[in-house]
Amino acid sequence: MARLLEARRPPGKPRAAVAATWPVGEETGLPKFAKALILPIMSTMNISLPEGLKSFVDEQVSQRGYGTSSEYVRELIRKDQDRQRLRSFLLAGAESPLTPPIDAAYFEGLRDRIRKAAKPGDGE
Incomplete structure (x- = not known):
């Protein structure tokens, strides 16, 4: 990508100015997965x-x-x-x-809550 930007950069024009003109979004013509690969503009x-x-x-x-x-x-x-x-x-x-200590009773309480939530017919 950087090489493409360099190739498009006219002599004397800063990199950021060229990168700002690089097409983004739908204008790139790239597939969706490739659009995520476009790098942000970098400072020097x-x-x-x-x-x-x-x-x-x-x-x-x-x-x-x-x-x-x-x-x-x-x-x-x-x-x-x-x-x-x-x-x-x-x-x-x-x-x-x-917080209160996490012990066997704490985990048993979590298991009870999960069992109650998983029972068919409760609430619906």
Whole structure:
């Protein structure tokens, strides 16, 4: 897709401007399953790294099957987002009020509710 956008980009025109003109929705002529594969417009960010970190990134890209260093960095960012989301869930759980212990009686009560709901003729 990126190669198609590059091929359509006139010299001197920014990538975002070309991507914004790429047809979307029904205009693409693509089948439904392929429309979900159209990537969002991406911004560019330049990052300065010491030589040691750049070498590490290059090594990870080649060893772990990433196509570019950008793919590797995007994956790191996604993992960090997931980690932060999990941390917030854990903190919210830790701050929530205590509940009664979950024991055999609790599970037996759940089973009773399911049995009652599954009985034919109840309520209908």
